[in-house]
Amino acid sequence: MLERQQNKERKYQYNTPTTGPEHIEALYEEVAQGEDKDSAVTRKTLKGYVIEMVQLMRASARSKRRDDEEQESHFWRALILLGMAAAVFIYLALLNSSGWDWLDEKRFAFKVTGTLLALIFVLVQIERTAFFKVLWGFGFTKIIVSIGASALLVFSTGKAAGVINGVFGIDATAFPLSLTFMTGFIFFKNLSPFIFLIGVFAALHALNLFMWFKALLKGKYPEGPLVSSACFLLFACLVMGFYFGWGGNRLSAERLPEVAYKLAHVLDFNSKHSCANVPGNAAVIFIGPSQNVVLTDNHRVDVDSVQAFFEEDLQVPAFFARVECALSQNTAPVAEPQRQWLNP
DSSP states (O other): OHHHHHHHTOTTSSSOOOSHHHHHHHHHHHHHOOOBTTSSSOBOOHHHHHHHHHHHHHHHHHHHHHHHHHHHHHHHHHHHHHHHHHHHHHHHHHOSOOSOHHHHHTHHHHHHHHHHHHHHHHHHHHHTSHHHHHHHTSHHHHHHHHHHHHHHHHHHHHHHHHHHHHHHSSOGGGOHHHHHHHHHHHHHHTOHHHHHHHHHHHHHHHHHHHHHHHHHHTTOOOOSOHHHHHHHHHHHHHHHHIIIIIIHHHTSTTTHHHHHHHHIIIIIOBSOOOBTTSOTTOEEEEESTTSOEEEEEOSOOOOOSHHHHHHSOOOOOSOOEEEEOOBOTTSOOOOOOOOOOOOO
C-alpha cells in the first residue's frame, strides 16, 4: 500500500525541477521509483529500463555462449570422424594381404585417400591456430600469398612445357591435356616450403606432448589438447612421409619425362587414325597448322589404373617419327553440307 502511494505521489512526475538540488532529487526519484503496475498503462521508470536492458544483455550472452559451445562441439565431432576415417584408410593401405582381392586391388586408392584426409585434418588444425588467424587477417598477407602462388604456377607451366618438349621434340601446345596435368604435378612437387611449415607445427605439437608427459612424471595433471596434439603429430608425419618419400621418388627430375610420356599416351595420343602410310597399331597425334602431319609412336603403353600410372616403370623412346598423313582410299571425303532454301 505504501509503495502504491509512493508511486502515485511522485513529486516530479509532472513538475519540472528548476534548481540543482531539485534536479538531483528528481533523478534520485526516477532511479528509486518502481513501475506503476496498478495503472491501466504501466509506466516504466529509468530503473525499469536499465533492469530490462541488463536482462536482455545477459540472455544474449547466454545464447551466444550456448551457440559457441554447440558449434565447437560440432567441429570436434567432425574432426574426430575425419581423423578416424583417415586412420582406417591408412590402416587398409598398410595391410600386406587382407585376404580380399578387392581390398588388395584398392590399396593404392586407400593410401591416397587416407593421406588426403590426413592432410585436411592437419590444415584445419593449422587454420584454427591464433598464428594463422592473425596473419591471414591482414590484406598484405593474402596479396603476397596470391603473388607467390601465381609465380609458382607460371614457373610450373614453363617447367612442364620444357619436360614435354624434351621428350617429344615438339611444342608442348600439341599436348594440351598433358601440359595441364604436368603443370599440376610440378606445382605439387614444388610445395616443399609449405610442407616445411607443417613440419614446424608438428614440432610444436611434439614439444607440447613432451611438456605434458614431463609434468605428468612430476605428479601434476596438466590440462591441454593431448589427443589433438598426438593426432596432429601422427598425421603430419604421414603427410610429410608421403610427400618426401613417395612423391619425391615418383615425381623426381629423373622420372618426370616418364610421367610426361605416360600422360601423353593416356590423354593426347590417338589410338585410331586413317593414315595409309602409318601402321595401324601406332599411336599418333596430329600436329602442324593444317593438322596433316602426325607424330607417331609404335610402342604400346597400357595404363590400367592410377597405381600403374605412378608405380610401374616404363622406358621412354629416344625418337618419335613425324610423317605427313596420307589418307587411305577407304576413307570417304567429307561431303560439303547441302544448303536448303525455304520457299517463301
